[in-house]
Amino acid sequence: MNATAAIAAAVVPAAGRGERLGPGAPKALRELGGVPLLVHAVRALTRSRAVGLVVVAAPADGVAEVVALLDSHGLEDKDIRVVAGGATRQESVRLGLAAIPAEVGVVLVHDAARPLVPVEVVDAVASAVRAGAEAVVPAVPLADTVKRVEPVPGGPEPVLDTPDRATLRAVQTPQGFRREVLAEVHAKALTEESAGAEGALPPVTDDAGLVERFGGRVVVVPGHEEAFKVTRPLDLVLAEAVLARRRAADAY
Ligand SMILES: Nc1ccn([C@@H]2O[C@H](COP(=O)(O)OP(=O)(O)OP(=O)(O)O)[C@@H](O)[C@H]2O)c(=O)n1
Numbered sequence: 001m002n003a004t005a006a007i008a009a010a011v012v013p014a015a016g017r018g019e020r021l022g023p024g025a026p027k028a029l030r031e032l033g034g035v036p037l038l039v040h041a042v043r044a045l046t047r048s049r050a051v052g053l054v055v056v057a058a059p060a061d062g063v064a065e066v067v068a069l070l071d072s073h074g075l076e077d078k079d080i081r082v083v084a085g086g087a088t089r090q091e092s093v094r095l096g097l098a099a100i101p102a103e104v105g106v107v108l109v110h111d112a113a114r115p116l117v118p119v120e121v122v123d124a125v126a127s128a129v130r131a132g133a134e135a136v137v138p139a140v141p142l143a144d145t146v147k148r149v150e151p152v153p154g155g156p157e158p159v160l161d162t163p164d165r166a167t168l169r170a171v172q173t174p175q176g177f178r179r180e181v182l183a184e185v186h187a188k189a190l191t192e193e194s195a196g197a198e199g200a201l202p203p204v205t206d207d208a209g210l211v212e213r214f215g216g217r218v219v220v221v222p223g224h225e226e227a228f229k230v231t232r233p234l235d236l237v238l239a240e241a242v243l244a245r246r247r248a249a250d251a252y
């Protein structure tokens, strides 16, 4: 891989509503310590020397607002582009990826909803791709025992089995990819989608899942407990506490 191809660009899907967080502005624009989640996430990426460009997939009706927001938070001197996101996370990533210049060889995909990812995780993911992996995910071991169940709305749900926790990981972002691998699996997924729902496989929730679906090899590097996703109201409470601790330690 030549030097230009080794520079990473990051796609930040930020077009979600945040239904599970409750009523309010789109989740990426909600505030954590007085700063939008999206701004935290973009800053986390730009702290990494591995990342040369960030493409944000914003809510389709909020592109101008997001550009102004990033500028007003001191990010105007960074190479950041904003495109309109799509109706699903997958579509938002695909639209962001399309805005990355052809010469960029490494692409990271990072949720706007993971505002506190430490720079070490970003670096580790980019390094693993540079070192030859085609797809890399940061992940952490599970704290709880997990049961596989027969879903029954309202329950009770019969337990099918208990997977060995030692073989399970909770997956985070940024996920890193050789650019051509990510582009290829997104193109294949789009073709699959356009071919219609009949016999379609269940939707995947992350980009590495697409690589797996089409036969690629994904490897895991250590994630970080502070890279958790802000999904429900309690996550925001935890994120405020983590941020307050960082600010008190003057590490932020
Ligand atoms: N159409 C969508 C849906 C999601 N995302 C982004 O994907 C990331 C992870 O998704 P998630 O936490 O599920 O966000 P939401 O879809 O907003 O959450 P919810 O399912 O609660 O509505 C978020 O940064 C979100 O903005 C996106 O860019 N475009």
Ligand SMILES: C[C@](O)(CO)[C@H](O)COP(=O)(O)O
Binding pocket: 089, 111, 171, 172, 173, 205, 206, 207, 229, 231
């Ligand atoms: C990409 C992701 O954050 C990895 O954990 C996750 O899959 C997003 O999925 P969600 O279903 O939107 O929570």
